[in-house]
Amino acid sequence: MKAVFYTAEALPWAEDLGDTPWPLLPVANRPLLDYWLETCAEIGISHVQVILGEGAEQVEEFAGTGFRWGVEIQYSFARASEQPLDYLKTISDRWNDGLLFIGGAFFLRRRQAYDPAGFKALEACTYMSGGRTLFLFGKNDSEVKTMLDGQMESGRGLEQIHLHPYAIEGIPAYFDLNMKMVAGESSRYLTSGFSEADCSSVGYNVLTPPSAHLRPPLIIGNDCSVGTMTTIGPRAVVADHVIVDSNTRLTNCLILQDTYIGQNLEIENKIVSGNRLVSAKDGTTIEIDDSWLVARNRPEMRTEDLVRYIILWFLALGVAIVQVIPFVILYPLVRLTRIGAYEEGIFHDPRTGFVKLPVFRKLEPRKSVVYRLFRAATLDRFPWLLLALRGRLFVCGQPPMRHPDDDEVVRQLSQYYPAVFSYADYSRDSDRLVDSLWYAHIRSLFEDVKILIKSLLYRFFRAGSQ
Amino acid sequence: MVVTCSKEQGVGIIEVGHALTAATVDAFREQLASWQAVEPDVKNFVADLKQVDFMDSAGLGTLIAVLKRISEEGGDMKIACLQKKPRMVFEITRAYKVFEIYDTVDDALKKFN
Structure with missing residues (x-):
């Protein structure tokens, strides 16, 4: 079986979150693409093809040859006029042994009872959202062909093996997924350092003074600094290279990497990415040119x-x-x-x-x-x-x-x-x-x-x- | 013009135009002070922020300083028509705990009356 990940389509909502290409947007501090590759590794898919679009260099730099996951990754670019499914039809010789296709910001949410072995019993299925095929799975060429011809209904199958198909269709859905992960689902994935007992994960080189309060559930990445009298959590996801200044409170929020959060602030129900402040409720974005509030802590200039x-x-x-x-x-x-x-x-x-x-x-x-x-x-x-x-x-x-x-x-x-x-x-x-x-x-x-x-x-x- | 002031039902309406940032706060303070000099009897104010689409810490600090000065003189200042983006700045800086915020100028005026 082979996997094809189609990342060529631009997602406008993801652009509001900064320069990170959407396949690398973090879900509980791990890029979305990382989860897809993890699934491939678990179910024994060794050949993966990634169709690149904007941010191709960053995607390729992250995934490399696929050695980290034990898979072999090939890269190609999509033609502007070509739809993902049309592309799949042109490479029919490559999915004779079955196909796992992901064609957008799609997440396979694992239920408690999920077992990767369940994929062996999974029937051919497809999942569509907004007229686009986000997921497609078939174990042989006839199954894949049937689905590509649209002769199979959407949404069947994945729930049988305790996977919930989750389409990330905007900032509220993206934020909601992160909050679900920090609330406990994170432990169902290969997550280094996450302790299920106290529902928290704190990365390497995180400076926390005694007066800082860390209230689980929370996830903090590597190389972070937390100021005095700061409260982080419950339900806070803080990515790598984040500085939180003193007397600030982070609750129910997502702080993306390379971000500085100023003193005496209260970040709740928001995503902060550098100097961008994004409402988790409706995706309203504001760029703040005021380093007393929030800022990017790494120069953007190359x-x-x-x-x-x-x-x-x-x-x-x-x-x-x-x-x-x-x-x-x-x-x-x-x-x-x-x-x-x-x-x-x-x-x-x-x-x-x-x-x-x-x-x-x-x-x-x-x-x-x-x-x-x-x-x-x-x-x-x-x-x-x-x-x-x-x-x-x-x-x-x-x-x-x-x-x-x-x-x-x-x-x-x-x-x-x-x-x-x-x-x-x-x-x-x-x-x-x-x-x-x-x-x-x-x-x-x-x-x-x-x-x-x-x-x-x-x-x-x-x-x-x- | 950063500020357009008027009087309604004995309350000063401070209509702020566009962004309230470090670049505009001095003009805001000066224009408000000169209007107050002409209308010394006005103690209470409503800051109408319907045209303010951006605000930074300097803008917010100025609003708080104005509120403090007005309070010391026995008056009050309420905020009306706070837009989505500046509202987010109010939220993260906890300024919503300092100011009374109303959806419309009329709602704010009713509170004074």
Whole structure:
């Protein structure tokens, strides 16, 4: 028998929890994919194929060759137009000996009476949710084919062997699963260090002062630090590399890795991931740019990002130095001739929600040499360049999105880099959403430098011509 | 304008616009203080936060400082129309124990009357 895990489909709700790809989202401090591979190992599946999507590198880095689980893992990418079941049909030669398929955020919740040997007696079954096949199991090619052809009803079978099919369809379901695990179900899985007697698991290198109260059930990962007079639990799952400052109370909550929780806080019915605070009830997410409250305790910036940031910062500084004298001379003239002026506009900001930016507007539709020079030298962007030097805007990236006009565009962007220069500066047929998605996809130092140079040149030769 | 103040049934309505953060708290304090200087008789206030979509610890600290000052002068300040996202900040900082929070400005006004 072989297993196929289809992780190519993006799950928008999982993106609210940070940069972790959804197959690696922790359930009781273990990635979801870890549970799937554990099941394979227990029921004797030795060949696993993982279909990758976003976060492919991280998934592959975690699972590797599968040696840790005693399985052999192969990786492949899905075609954008291909549905998971269509893909399965194209590889029919690989499931002659049966197939276990998982096609989304799906968890096999073990009842108390579950025994992996039960899989031998399990009849072919499939589980669907929201029109998608999340689970499929067949012991030979005819069983698998019958199910792929849709000739078998959904939801049969798994309960026979004391497994509850649990579709993680959003943040409330994800949180609920974690709370169920910490409440006692965790012991039904291969969980190192979990003591069923006191319903708690505390990892390695966890600093807890005598005044801290640990109230089970709880799970705390490795390399954590707990402040004085802090209460953790009941029902708290704290991942690795978490710092909880003094006088704080964590109850019925999930703290994901690399998170700092400030002093005197009360985290209840919430998920905290870095500086993101997520309501477990309805998934409302807020990003807090205030390190007194919650923060990411590990810099998000990779070396590549740091190099890009430094190079672009100096390029922006160079442009700003060149612009400062022309701006000081030309801007008063622009105001005197009343040809243009700055107006404040409200834009989306990835950290604070909204920000006011000065936007240069031509006030009168007449020709003016001063205006022409002002635009040709890109002096209208001078205030934005200063903001970029202060770290409030990116130098190159996506155009800042207006509120409320561009609310829908922002909603569709998983990564938003409001910048001084963008494709829109030199591309006449620019589509804000398409360009922004494309930029987020291919973002690199080369691309940023290209945008900067092309924008300045285009504006010099074309934008200055009114 | 960070704050728009008005008087209704003898109670000051402090309508706060957009985010209340470290970047806006100084303007908030100044604008509120100048309105209070013009209307010294107003002791009780309702902070209408329907437009506040984000708040950080500086914003929250300022609201608490304003409440403290108003209480010392014998008045009170209630919060109305707290939105989902700032409500989460109120929850984690236990600020909901300090302020009386109402769904609407009218509900808050009724409590004063």
